[in-house]
Amino acid sequence: MLTLVLANAFGQQPMGQLPMEKVNPILPGYFADPTIKKFGDIYYIYATTDNEMLASGVPTVWYSTNFEHWYNYTMEVPSLESVNLRNFWAPDIIEGDDGRYYLYFGNCQAGCNIYGYVSDTPVGPWEKLNKDDSPVIAHNYPRKGFPSLDAQFFEDSDGRIYAYWGTWVHYNGGYAVGELDTDSMAEVKNSKNIPLEETPEPFEAAYMMKKGDKYILMYSGGSCHDETYNVRYSHSDTPYGPFVPGENNPILSTNEEGTVHGPGHHSVLEENGKYYMVYHKHDYPMTRGGLSRQVSVDEMVFENDSTIRKVIPAHKDLQDLRAPDLPRNLALGAEATASSFYHLQSLQYDYAYKPSLATDDHNATMWKAADNSFPQQLTLDLGKVTDIKRVMTQFEFAGYYYQYKLEHSTDGENWNLYADRSSNKTPGSPLVDDNDVNARYLKLTVSDVEKTGLYAAVWNIKVFGSLFEIPLDLQGKPSNEDNGAKSAHQKLVDIDAKGFPSQNEFVHLPNSGSLGGNFEKEGEVVIEEGEEGIRTFNFTKGALVLDQAVPRSLEWNGAFTVATWVKNPQIAKEGECLLSWCDRFRFNLANSYNALHFNSGHYGAAAHLDGHFDMGYNTLPTANEWHHIVLTFDGVVEKIYVDGQLDNSQNMTLASQITNAKIRIGASDVGEHFSGHMAFLQMYDYALTQKEIGELMLLTTPLRKK
Numbered sequence: 216m217l218t219l220v221l222a223n224a225f226g227q228q229p230m231g232q233l234p235m236e237k238v239n240p241i242l243p244g245y246f247a248d249p250t251i252k253k254f255g256d257i258y259y260i261y262a263t264t265d266n267e268m269l270a271s272g273v274p275t276v277w278y279s280t281n282f283e284h285w286y287n288y289t290m291e292v293p294s295l296e297s298v299n300l301r302n303f304w305a306p307d308i309i310e311g312d313d314g315r316y317y318l319y320f321g322n323c324q325a326g327c328n329i330y331g332y333v334s335d336t337p338v339g340p341w342e343k344l345n346k347d348d349s350p351v352i353a354h355n356y357p358r359k360g361f362p363s364l365d366a367q368f369f370e371d372s373d374g375r376i377y378a379y380w381g382t383w384v385h386y387n388g389g390y391a392v393g394e395l396d397t398d399s400m401a402e403v404k405n406s407k408n409i410p411l412e413e414t415p416e417p418f419e420a421a422y423m424m425k426k427g428d429k430y431i432l433m434y435s436g437g438s439c440h441d442e443t444y445n446v447r448y449s450h451s452d453t454p455y456g457p458f459v460p461g462e463n464n465p466i467l468s469t470n471e472e473g474t475v476h477g478p479g480h481h482s483v484l485e486e487n488g489k490y491y492m493v494y495h496k497h498d499y500p501m502t503r504g505g506l507s508r509q510v511s512v513d514e515m516v517f518e519n520d521s522t523i524r525k526v527i528p529a530h531k532d533l534q535d536l537r538a539p540d541l542p543r544n545l546a547l548g549a550e551a552t553a554s555s556f557y558h559l560q561s562l563q564y565d566y567a568y569k570p571s572l573a574t575d576d577h578n579a580t581m582w583k584a585a586d587n588s589f590p591q592q593l594t595l596d597l598g599k600v601t602d603i604k605r606v607m608t609q610f611e612f613a614g615y616y617y618q619y620k621l622e623h624s625t626d627g628e629n630w631n632l633y634a635d636r637s638s639n640k641t642p643g644s645p646l647v648d649d650n651d652v653n654a655r656y657l658k659l660t661v662s663d664v665e666k667t668g669l670y671a672a673v674w675n676i677k678v679f680g681s682l683f684e685i686p687l688d689l690q691g692k693p694s695n696e697d698n699g700a701k702s703a704h705q706k707l708v709d710i711d712a713k714g715f716p717s718q719n720e721f722v723h724l725p726n727s728g729s730l731g732g733n734f735e736k737e738g739e740v741v742i743e744e745g746e747e748g749i750r751t752f753n754f755t756k757g758a759l760v761l762d763q764a765v766p767r768s769l770e771w772n773g774a775f776t777v778a779t780w781v782k783n784p785q786i787a788k789e790g791e792c793l794l795s796w797c798d799r800f801r802f803n804l805a806n807s808y809n810a811l812h813f814n815s816g817h818y819g820a821a822a823h824l825d826g827h828f829d830m831g832y833n834t835l836p837t838a839n840e841w842h843h844i845v846l847t848f849d850g851v852v853e854k855i856y857v858d859g860q861l862d863n864s865q866n867m868t869l870a871s872q873i874t875n876a877k878i879r880i881g882a883s884d885v886g887e888h889f890s891g892h893m894a895f896l897q898m899y900d901y902a903l904t905q906k907e908i909g910e911l912m913l914l915t916t917p918l919r920k921k
Contacts, residue, residue: 606621668774
């Protein structure tokens with residue numbers, strides 16, 4: 216049982232302590248928009264890789280023969296000639312009459328299009344269906360402005376294949392339907408829009424299935440970013456409609472207990488006369504923006520051919536899908552200790568990622584180290600000396616490599632090597648290590664990770680006393696990336712106006728922080744002494760730009776602190792950037808941009824993409840008064856402090872893009888100029904504590920006692 220505090224749409228109001236069902240999620244990690252298929256005796260789940268740059272992770276597939284042990288594989292999908300693909304959104308797959316497999320992804324990097332690929336196997340490697348990079352379903356089809364995303368394909372009993380697609384359809388005129396050309400599998404024809412009134416309260420993710428003679432068009436409503444997301448349906452006598460809304464919509468939505476939050480974008484598995492809805496829901500504690508989703512499954516029951524009952528989330532253990540006589544996980548419930556664990560404390564949550572959460576065999580919970588330093592250790596006590604032949608470790612991110620070693624012991628004092636993955640560069644989940652030893656204790660030492668700022672974190676570690684077949688046993692390709700950069704635990708930037716004389720025509724100013732270098736003046740910035748006797752940088756339409764490269768410790772999910780004393784005479788609704796160190800529109804993906812602002816809008820404090828990911832001030836600092844403003848990020852939680860007090864916070868996973876970016880004080884790369892006074896600014900490559908922030912505020916205050 217997991218004790219939790221549920222938050223509302225943006226995690227602001229606690230609602231109580233609740234038990235979580237163990238059956239869901241079924242996958243360990245952040246994945247969304249699942250399409251489930253069964254080819255032969257293997258189940259496959261194709262999904263969007265979530266929790267990264269607007270759900271722009273690697274193209275991935277999970278596979279299993281028993282619905283208990285799922286294995287992740289990063290597929291080889293060719294890029295476009297003109298664009299290095301990052302979006303592999305909402306996949307679907309069809310087995311063609313020719314025995315080949317046809318995979319379709321949505322992508323918004325060259326217009327919101329659906330692209331197609333073909334392979335001789337369900338897992339690739341994939342070839343382009345259209346060698347000229349033309350999409351299977353293009354943007355603006357079937358009408359101008361229509362975004363072609365979230366395509367799902369349905370094969371009717373006469374062999375015809377229909378496509379259903381569309382997102383943001385509540386202001387795009389409804390979903391679209393068309394027929395796939397089965398000769399090429401690379402073109403959709405005879406397309407039309409489905410009128411909005413036929414699918415009330417829609418958002419995205421249309422899914423067609425057939426029950427008897429009825430065509431059931433299911434879809435997701437509400438918003439994928441919050442608790443309003445849900446599953447709805449309409450039915451018709453033909454694939455093109457007209458469709459009649461279901462009488463009991465929505466059939467799956469956030470439940471009263473909150474254990475299922477924002478469920479939607481589903482597919483359906485029919486198995487032995489029963490139907491199962493495979494969908495995603497939000498993680499807990501919930502990451503800002505709702506794009507750290509996890510895949511779940513529940514039985515779906517038809518009242519009759521045109522009526523679906525309300526889905527009861529996680530109401531049983533789904534034993535009908537699980538193979539009997541699965542090997543016993545010796546680590547289930549085992550006592551676990553760790554070198555450290557993370558205690559999330561914010562305005563929204565008080566949650567501990569304890570070591571015991573790595574041995575509960577629950578894909579919603581994990582052990583996470585206290586910070587992003589290495590090495591970190593997790594030790595299991597199995598209770599007695601026993602045979603250990605296989606260890607399966609599910610790290611937090613399946614798409615990135617982790618480096619580690621496993622050791623075993625009979626007494627907890629003398630240790631021998633079980634497996635050495637200290638040079639591993641191959642991602643995957645689980646990472647499987649086989650040996651044949653007798654031991655009571657098992658110790659996992661995580662020494663490094665692929666991406667800067669990621670933590671040593673484990674959803675589950677499983678131990679078995681016997682070997683068993685792994686379907687396909689695919690070997691992923693090693694990454695070409697170096698290990699993530701480490702924090703130097705230093706003050707990178709330090710500039711204080713009182714250290715310089717009043718002047719208008721300076722060219723550059725030295726940085727006293729560890730990065731060194733000089734801040735070069737761009738535009739209108741002067742150093743002046745005001746009526747209060749405080750020397751300041753007065754920004755009107757200018758910036759101070761550091762001539763040193765942004766350090767790698769600030770890339771990706773790297774921790775940071777920005778602290779400044781500022782006075783903003785008039786607080787605008789937008790802009791007013793105090794410090795930026797990423798380029799705002801080069802990548803245009805969520806959380807690839809980070810900056811501290813001082814405005815009254817939704818990104819008043821921290822800018823990332825839009826209102827779903829940005830963080831404003833809960834209490835806007837008063838205009839034309841001096842304030843100490845501090846933005847921190849420790850790799851898990853982003854916090855904004857005003858005058859020493861925590862004002863707002865949110866859970867985040869960043870993907871900061873620093874290549875060719877500059878550290879800019881008083882502006883972003885596209886302007887957004889600060890128009891006020893700044894006395895002091897420092898930046899660190901780690902997160903200061905609230906106590907340290909209070910001490911810094913007193914130490915650096917420009918205010919004079921009367």
